[in-house]
Amino acid sequence: MSSPLATAAPAESSSSQHVVNDFSISVATVNGSGSQTANLVLLRAIFQMGVPVSGKNMFPSNIAGLPTWYTIRANAKGYIARKKEIDFLVAMNAETAREDVLSLDPGRAVLYDVPLKLNELRDDLMFYSVPFDKIVAEVCPDAKLRRLVKNMIYDGVLSHLLSVDLGEMVEALSKTLGKKPKAMALNQAALEAGAKYAQEHFAVIQHPYRIQRMNKTGGLILVDGNAAAAMGCMFAGCTVVAWYPITPSSSLPESFISYMRKYRMDKDTGKATFAIVQAEDEIAAIGMVIGASWAGARAMTSTSGPGISLMSEFAGLAYYAEVPAVVFDIQRVGPSTGLPTRTAQGDILSTAVHSHGDTKHVLLLPASMGECFDMAGDAFDLSERLQTIVYVMSDLDLGMNTWMSEPFTYPTKPLDRGKVLDEAKVRELGASWGRYKDLDGDGIPWRTLPDTGTPSYFTRGSGHNAMAQYSERADDYTNNLDRLSKKFDTAAGLVPQPVIDDVKGAKVGIIAYGSSHWAVIESRDLLKDEASLDTSYLRLRAYPFPESVDAFIRRHDRVYVVEQNRDAQMLSLLRIDIDPALQTRLRSVLHYSGLPIDARSVTQSIVAQEKQ
Amino acid sequence: MSTETSTPTPAPQAKKTNRLGLELASYRGSKTTLCAGCGHNAITERIIDACYEMGVDAKKVIKLSGIGCSSKSPAYFLNQSHGFNSVHGRMPSVATGAMLANHTMAAIGVSGDGDTGAIGIGQFVHLMRRNLPLIYIIEDNGCYGLTKGQFSPTADLGTKAKNGVVNDLPPIDTCALAIELGATFVARSFSGDKKQLLSILKAAIAHRGTCMIDVISPCVTFNDHEGSTKSYAYVKEHDEALGEVTFVPFFEDISVDYEPGSTTEVTMHDGSHLFLKKISEHYDPTDKLAANRLLHETSLRGEFPTGVIYIEPDKDDFLTSLNMVEQPLAFLPQSMTRPAPSVLEELMAGLK
Ligand SMILES: Cc1ncc(C[n+]2csc(CCOP(=O)(O)OP(=O)(O)O)c2C)c(N)n1
Numbered sequence: 001m002s003s004p005l006a007t008a009a010p011a012e013s014s015s016s017q018h019v020v021n022d023f024s025i026s027v028a029t030v031n032g033s034g035s036q037t038a039n040l041v042l043l044r045a046i047f048q049m050g051v052p053v054s055g056k057n058m059f060p061s062n063i064a065g066l067p068t069w070y071t072i073r074a075n076a077k078g079y080i081a082r083k084k085e086i087d088f089l090v091a092m093n094a095e096t097a098r099e100d101v102l103s104l105d106p107g108r109a110v111l112y113d114v115p116l117k118l119n120e121l122r123d124d125l126m127f128y129s130v131p132f133d134k135i136v137a138e139v140c141p142d143a144k145l146r147r148l149v150k151n152m153i154y155d156g157v158l159s160h161l162l163s164v165d166l167g168e169m170v171e172a173l174s175k176t177l178g179k180k181p182k183a184m185a186l187n188q189a190a191l192e193a194g195a196k197y198a199q200e201h202f203a204v205i206q207h208p209y210r211i212q213r214m215n216k217t218g219g220l221i222l223v224d225g226n227a228a229a230a231m232g233c234m235f236a237g238c239t240v241v242a243w244y245p246i247t248p249s250s251s252l253p254e255s256f257i258s259y260m261r262k263y264r265m266d267k268d269t270g271k272a273t274f275a276i277v278q279a280e281d282e283i284a285a286i287g288m289v290i291g292a293s294w295a296g297a298r299a300m301t302s303t304s305g306p307g308i309s310l311m312s313e314f315a316g317l318a319y320y321a322e323v324p325a326v327v328f329d330i331q332r333v334g335p336s337t338g339l340p341t342r343t344a345q346g347d348i349l350s351t352a353v354h355s356h357g358d359t360k361h362v363l364l365l366p367a368s369m370g371e372c373f374d375m376a377g378d379a380f381d382l383s384e385r386l387q388t389i390v391y392v393m394s395d396l397d398l399g400m401n402t403w404m405s406e407p408f409t410y411p412t413k414p415l416d417r418g419k420v421l422d423e424a425k426v427r428e429l430g431a432s433w434g435r436y437k438d439l440d441g442d443g444i445p446w447r448t449l450p451d452t453g454t455p456s457y458f459t460r461g462s463g464h465n466a467m468a469q470y471s472e473r474a475d476d477y478t479n480n481l482d483r484l485s486k487k488f489d490t491a492a493g494l495v496p497q498p499v500i501d502d503v504k505g506a507k508v509g510i511i512a513y514g515s516s517h518w519a520v521i522e523s524r525d526l527l528k529d530e531a532s533l534d535t536s537y538l539r540l541r542a543y544p545f546p547e548s549v550d551a552f553i554r555r556h557d558r559v560y561v562v563e564q565n566r567d568a569q570m571l572s573l574l575r576i577d578i579d580p581a582l583q584t585r586l587r588s589v590l591h592y593s594g595l596p597i598d599a600r601s602v603t604q605s606i607v608a609q610e611k612q
Numbered sequence: 613m614s615t616e617t618s619t620p621t622p623a624p625q626a627k628k629t630n631r632l633g634l635e636l637a638s639y640r641g642s643k644t645t646l647c648a649g650c651g652h653n654a655i656t657e658r659i660i661d662a663c664y665e666m667g668v669d670a671k672k673v674i675k676l677s678g679i680g681c682s683s684k685s686p687a688y689f690l691n692q693s694h695g696f697n698s699v700h701g702r703m704p705s706v707a708t709g710a711m712l713a714n715h716t717m718a719a720i721g722v723s724g725d726g727d728t729g730a731i732g733i734g735q736f737v738h739l740m741r742r743n744l745p746l747i748y749i750i751e752d753n754g755c756y757g758l759t760k761g762q763f764s765p766t767a768d769l770g771t772k773a774k775n776g777v778v779n780d781l782p783p784i785d786t787c788a789l790a791i792e793l794g795a796t797f798v799a800r801s802f803s804g805d806k807k808q809l810l811s812i813l814k815a816a817i818a819h820r821g822t823c824m825i826d827v828i829s830p831c832v833t834f835n836d837h838e839g840s841t842k843s844y845a846y847v848k849e850h851d852e853a854l855g856e857v858t859f860v861p862f863f864e865d866i867s868v869d870y871e872p873g874s875t876t877e878v879t880m881h882d883g884s885h886l887f888l889k890k891i892s893e894h895y896d897p898t899d900k901l902a903a904n905r906l907l908h909e910t911s912l913r914g915e916f917p918t919g920v921i922y923i924e925p926d927k928d929d930f931l932t933s934l935n936m937v938e939q940p941l942a943f944l945p946q947s948m949t950r951p952a953p954s955v956l957e958e959l960m961a962g963l964k
């Protein structure tokens with residue numbers, strides 16, 4: 001090729017128009033090629049320039065060799081959901097480059113490695129070709145390291161093409177590599193070489209996409225949901241963790257381990273104020289959590305759908321024997337083998353009624369990094385208060401992707417350890433106490449812990465009466481089930497309540513939860529701007545549903561339940577629980593591609609259904 | 613037994629009490645609902661005796677089980693202790709969790725041969741491997757009692773069930789497995805051998821680490837027929853006792869008169885003494901290889917050795933390896949479990 005710059009005229013962005021702070025970049029690489037550092041440096045540099053940004057990793061279930069895409073979205077308005085369209089493609093993977101290029105909308109830009117010759121594929125895109133191998137050979141004498149360093153070159157090129165301050169990139173790089181001077185020097189050289197190449201070869205033309213400094217990220221942090229939840233557990237006073245590795249959950253306990261080792265060693269003795277066990281499987285993990293909680297510790301496990309399935313039997317025991325337990329479910333698509341690295345909200349229904357017999361469980365539904373942190377604390381408090389298993393329903397998108405967030409707030413509420421009898425309380429209650437007796441009218445009994453000088457009891461599943469004595473009587477069983485229902489009603493008032501945005505005059509309502517939230521807030525703006533449709537919004541934050549959910553549906557003619565699964569799981573759960581007269585008002589917006597939901601898809605679905 | 617004659621502080625009361633001043637009755641549980649004559653009931657009685665004689669503080673004990681007739685029995689001893697009848701084959705994990713929460717407790721776990729050898733074999737393996745301080749008792753009847761007599765993985769090869777089905781798989785030797793996997797106290801006994809079982813249980817109470825005790829316990833309803841190696845009749849004939857087991861608790865400072873050479877003496881973790889009268893001059897219960905050889909050779913002869921088969925008194929247990937603070941995790945105050953605001957500030961600064 002004579003010039004690295006293909007001359008195709010971009011269809012949309014004429015030379016005088018730039019798109020500023022509103023585009024998405026997709027970096028297509030091969031898994032294991034070390035692109036993660038480069039992608040995070042780019043993301044962080046944009047963040048440091050004050051522009052709202054989000055990063056989403058579409059990676060395969062593989063250690064090395066399969067294609068992976070990292071998408072960075074910059075958006076001045078602060079929309080951080082996945083953007084459906086790719087505006088700027090960095091094509092580093094020969095295997096997918098052709099398809100990646102062919103799927104772009106006209107007028108978009110492509111940065112690619114010279115030998116791929118992608119400019120021959122289309123003439124309605126902006127192409128930049130870069131001789132990566134040549135540049136990397138100059139900056140990195142050690143051939144073995146070149147594969148890793150190569151990625152920093154596209155960052156350098158992008159700094160020029162997108163007007164991302166090179167200094168910010170260097171600073172972002174030093175955040176990750178600052179403690180390793182050799183690696184830092186090598187990567188910085190690659191970064192600068194990329195920038196230099198771009199200045200020398202692409203200076204003459206107008207580039208369609210630009211990052212311009214703003215001040216919308218001041219004071220914010222960048223974090224992933226699993227780290228946020230791990231911190232939440234640490235500040236929630238969690239003492240026992242048992243877990244079994246599974247994507248996308250593993251980084252939660254792994255982050256937890258590193259925080260605990262640093263911040264939860266007793267100052268006087270240097271000993272651990274916690275115990276973390278990598279169990280032999282998820283059945284053992286939940287068994288340990290239940291054993292530990294039964295003996296009075298704050299215990300949790302973290303898993304994903306396949307682990308939830310294995311924990312099912314124990315979940316029923318925890319429900320009936322009324323033992324606290326906290327379970328994080330970082331949801332992914334099913335089943336165990338298939339697409340373990342793709343996101344979904346697909347465990348809602350099965351987890352709400354996890355196990356066998358009559359069971360119903362408390363689910364917490366975090367939507368943000370702040371909620372991943374806060375709801376960890378809520379989960380322990382609720383689980384001990386209600387003496388039951390509590391699930392925190394995160395997902396791969398929240399758990400593993402990088403999100404902007406306000407810094408977390410230090411929890412000021414003291415830990416709620418629930419109704420545990422101490423010797424004084426035993427004296428006060430006297431003979432009236434029975435392990436499963438409802439003394440307070442809220443369905444929640446008082447429990448005792450071993451080694452506290454309080455009366456013992458024998459814990460078993462459902463075969464007990466209110467005094468925890470062995471019983472197979474029909475009335476004992478029924479009475480106990482009814483009390484458990486009452487306890488669940490109590491739970492509805494204790495769990496995090498929905499966040500409601502009522503828009504005056506809006507006939508249409510939207511209900512969403514968890515990671516779908518971000519696409520929904522963007523979609524509501526699109527619906528207003530493009531279809532003049534006003535919508536109210538209720539964001540669910542927990543199951544059981546409080547009365548306010550019924551009331552919200554009642555106030556609207558049609559309510560769209562937006563979720564990331566095929567079978568409308570939350571909608572089904574709503575149908576079971578709400579006033580039957582309201583059921584016909586519910587409609588569904590479903591997204592189940594394994595990729596995080598995007599606003600465009602939500603908008604299209606609602607507009608189409610509104611036309612019917 | 614020689615140790616039963618002396619108590620350090622003779623109780624003033626008329627009724628016989630142990631060193632805590634407690635009567636035997638205070639170690640009992642609820643009334644059994646198992647079949648009359650079931651071997652499991654006899655084991656329950658020995659657990660009660662052992663805890664009484666050792667002066668165990670029942671408030672410092674947790675008792676756990678899986679599911680089965682055998683797993684019901686924790687309800688029948690130590691009423692003062694918290695108990696947990698968990699799920700089939702998963703008691704080891706519940707016990708592990710409970711001990712993580714409160715490492716100052718003593719734990720007694722009761723399982724069945726189905727509960728351990730079939731559905732629970734995975735958790736059993738990892739429990740042994742971890743050497744969690746726990747007395748793990750398999751009430752071994754070679755069948756599933758509670759579901760009415762099906763074969764368990766310790767059923768005899770070639771044995772016939774009531775419905776005529778013949779078991780054509782070899783049995784699992786839980787003692788051999790436990791030794792191989794890292795248990796530090798491995799014994800086998802018979803529910804009908806009062807004296808031996810009592811001594812073994814008392815020694816187990818003194819041990820720190822996993823005590824795996826396989827107790828042959830005939831199921832009188834489904835597996836006490838002729839030809840069953842788990843029947844009363846068979847055990848009486850084929851039990852090859854490794855010699856007498858005598859246990860002297862640390863609080864009973866008496867000398868035992870044994871001929872050197874014929875007796876192995878093991879000093880337990882808490883200072884107690886275990887005396888094992890040798891059947892063979894060459895048998896050393898602290899020798900893993902010898903223990904394995906013994907189990908192998910006796911099984912070839914259709915016999916099973918009873919007594920303490922293997923013991924390793926000083927190996928670090930799982931809880932010690934976790935380097936936990938002294939106070940039970942369950943009772944740590946918020947000041948020790950919620951880091952200061954400055955920690956959150958530091959974490960947040962690192963993410964800016
Ligand atoms: C998951 C599960 N599967 C099956 C059962 C049914 N079940 C109850 S007890 C038992 C077998 C118990 O046999 P064993 O452990 O040998 O105890 P035993 O009754 O002989 O003392 C089975 C299969 C169960 N409780 N849970």
Ligand code: SF4
Binds near residue numbers: 652682753830
């Ligand atoms: S069925 Fe067998 S194991 Fe169960 S209680 Fe009866 S005798 Fe014991």
